[in-house]
Amino acid sequence: MTQSAAACQGPQPSNLALFRQRLPRKPYHTDRFGDGLRIRDVQKALTSRYIQFNGPTHCYWLVYDIDRNGAVLDWYDRGAPPPTIVAQNPDNGHAHLIYGLEVPVRTAPDGKSGPLRYAAAVDCALRDILGADIGYAGLVCKNPLHPHWRVTEWETRLYTLGDLDSWLDLNSYSDRRKRLPDYGLGRNCTLFEKLRLWAYKAIRQGWPDADRWYEAVLTRARAYNDFESPLSENEVRATAKSVAKWTHRNLSDDGFRALQAERGRAGGKASRGGGRPLGKNLLKSDVYESVVTLKNSGMSNRSIAEKLGVSASTVFRYLQDRKNKGAP
Structure with a gap:
């Protein structure tokens, strides 16, 4: 089950080969953290002891820093799922535990927020059960393709988030109203x-x-x-670009002014007793845009429904549709 990374010049086990395939095109890398991180072509970066394992838009690997002797087997004693790859320091026994995901999670905000939140909860819970270092930045890891490390492969099958979830207790992270811990x-x-x-x-x-x-x-x-x-x-x-692009495209000056004017006209009619709720005076597409804009301004679903004269279920349906389309 154990194979030294020194053998990487020959045929590689499947998950080590996949680790190589998934690396960013120009990853961060270094041999010593005191020298700082450099960015170079992946072929040159592979000669370094530490390398960036995920790019800025996708999470392919969940990596945990275990600063204890015997980290290569410590996960078993803690009832944690077996890691895909372990890269261990032969001098002190400390290691990076690497879990491979079958389907990568899109971490850029144009991806679905639900899967990202779920993946983050799994990440936090797995860190808890492993007792991993919360100060680990998660940018670079011990390069399992470098001969300096003692490399072990355990689970040959890649994980789904559901697979990992079955080993964990996510109760502490299931309330979407609460902010997740600031790591991972x-x-x-x-x-x-x-x-x-x-x-x-x-x-x-x-x-x-x-x-x-x-x-x-x-x-x-x-x-x-x-x-x-x-x-x-x-x-x-990547996060700033996605948020800036979406807001600039969807929250335009003209669109916001038109909504404000429509709200003003509806309010005037209502004050004279002869008007109908705003939603009755708008096309379905206009109601949709009004729901989105009012939600973005901080109004609750119930307040939006009352303002537009539509049902709360309509507001929920429109917002859910928007979320499914990947809008922020």
Whole structure:
């Protein structure tokens, strides 16, 4: 079951080969953290002891830093799922436990927020059961294709999130109203939620052009990336780009002014006793846009339904449809 990474010049076990295939095109890498991280072509980066294992938009591997002697088997004693790959330091027994996902989770915010939140909950719970280092930044890991490390493969089959869930207790992370811990994928969720809520309001303060708006969103994203172990610059840029693009396209000055005018006309009619609720005066597509805009402004579903004169179930259905389309 154990195979040294020194044999990587010959035929590789399937998951080590997959690890190589999934690496970013130009990953961060280093031999010693004191020298800082460099970015180079993957072929050159592979000669380093530490390498970036996930890109800024997808999570293929969940990696945990175990700073205890005997980490290669410690997971078994804790009742955790067997890792896909373990890269162990032969000098002190510390290791990185690497879990491969069958279907990668899209971490860029144009992906579905539900799967990302679920993956983040699994990530947090797995870290808990393993007793892994919460200060681990999760950007680079011990390169299992480098001969310096003692490499072991355990589970040959890649995991689904459901597979990992069956080993874990997610009760502490199931309440979507609560913020996830600021490590692992929880940081991606927190950054996206804080950034999009800020952007929905901030874009109305001048309606800047696309380039200026992106710079403003990126500046704010960097400020929000104040975690104890911050996300990489590439991940922050990917999140800022997605939020800036969606808000600039969907929350335009003209669209917001038209909604405000329509709300004003409806309010005037209602005050004279001769008007109908706003939703009765709009086409279905207009109601949809009004629901989205009012939700983005911070109104509750019930308040939106009362304002537009539609049912609460209609508001819920429109918002669910928007979420399924991947909008922030």
